[in-house]
Amino acid sequence: MDDRLSYAYGVLRPGASPQDDALTGVLGVADLVGVADAPVTLVRHGDLAAAVSPVPGADFSEAALKAHLEDLDWLENVARAHHHVIETLGARGTVLPLRLATVYLDDTRVSDMLVEREQTLAALLDRLADHVEWGVKVYADTSSPAARPSPPSPPDSAADEPDPGRAYLRQRRQQRHAREDAWSSAAETVRRIEGRAATLAVARARHRPQQGRLAGTSGENIANDAYLVPRDRGQEFRERVLDAAEGLPGVRVEVTGPWVPYSFAQEPQTQGADPGADAEGARQR
Numbered sequence: 307m308d309d310r311l312s313y314a315y316g317v318l319r320p321g322a323s324p325q326d327d328a329l330t331g332v333l334g335v336a337d338l339v340g341v342a343d344a345p346v347t348l349v350r351h352g353d354l355a356a357a358v359s360p361v362p363g364a365d366f367s368e369a370a371l372k373a374h375l376e377d378l379d380w381l382e383n384v385a386r387a388h389h390h391v392i393e394t395l396g397a398r399g400t401v402l403p404l405r406l407a408t409v410y411l412d413d414t415r416v417s418d419m420l421v422e423r424e425q426t427l428a429a430l431l432d433r434l435a436d437h438v439e440w441g442v443k444v445y446a447d448t449s450s451p452a453a454r455p456s457p458p459s460p461p462d463s464a465a466d467e468p469d470p471g472r473a474y475l476r477q478r479r480q481q482r483h484a485r486e487d488a489w490s491s492a493a494e495t496v497r498r499i500e501g502r503a504a505t506l507a508v509a510r511a512r513h514r515p516q517q518g519r520l521a522g523t524s525g526e527n528i529a530n531d532a533y534l535v536p537r538d539r540g541q542e543f544r545e546r547v548l549d550a551a552e553g554l555p556g557v558r559v560e561v562t563g564p565w566v567p568y569s570f571a572q573e574p575q576t577q578g579a580d581p582g583a584d585a586e587g588a589r590q591r
């Protein structure tokens with residue numbers, strides 16, 4: 307019995323109409339492999355197509371996915387393969403990414419999804435055409451030299467030795483003021499970015515600020531946004547955003563991209579797929 311399922315990566319307009327569903331000669335992608343080292347092919351309907359590959363039901367059934375959600379190494383491997391396919395296709399044209407681990411019972415169910423969602427998918431592809439995503443993070447960084455309180459001056463004599471209790475309170479007060487100043491600077495930077503991006507970006511998506519290991523860097527992440535920007539305005543957007551923190555101490559801006567516009571893709575429902583077969587997993591911004 308064939309227990310393979312169909313793993314769907316994204317929806318696109320492949321252009322040419324080959325005799326089969328191979329990617330070679332259609333998108334200029336040869337030997338593209340995805341999850342489980344399986345070859346990626348196309349399931350077509352009209353001028354739309356979904357990029358898919360076969361995956362074993364033993365790993366991607368509803369029950370198996372629930373177990374795998376506890377296995378971070380497994381999830382990381384799937385995510386890397388998934389996003390490799392999306393980025394490869396996105397480098398050659400507009401692609402509408404699907405959620406990590408979007409699994410259908412078979413290619414026929416994938417085709418049914420394209421039929422049922424044709425108008426919505428076509429409209430989304432039109433909206434995303436010639437646009438890319440840029441990630442923008444703003445940090446209040448009290449560890450930066452500009453945000454640190456100045457160390458107290460050494461006493462001139464033993465008689466001038468500061469009281470330890472007062473020195474401690476003064477240091478805590480300086481630290482609190484430095485943190486407040488950094489947050490104030492970061493908030494002003496966010497306002498500047500919003501103003502500068504308004505003339506370039508066509509859409510903005512707010513994400514939850516990252517904390518702990520997810521932040522991956524020093525400082526407190528107070529803004530974690532994504533912007534949809536015309537492809538040919540990307541460098542201008544990046545420069546404007548990075549300049550937003552100029553003259554503001556204790557704030558740091560990170561800009562990443564360009565990416566396939568993950569944050570602006572409304573993902574189709576997996577008609578006929580196993581319930582719960584969608585597992586959250588996005589790239590790092």
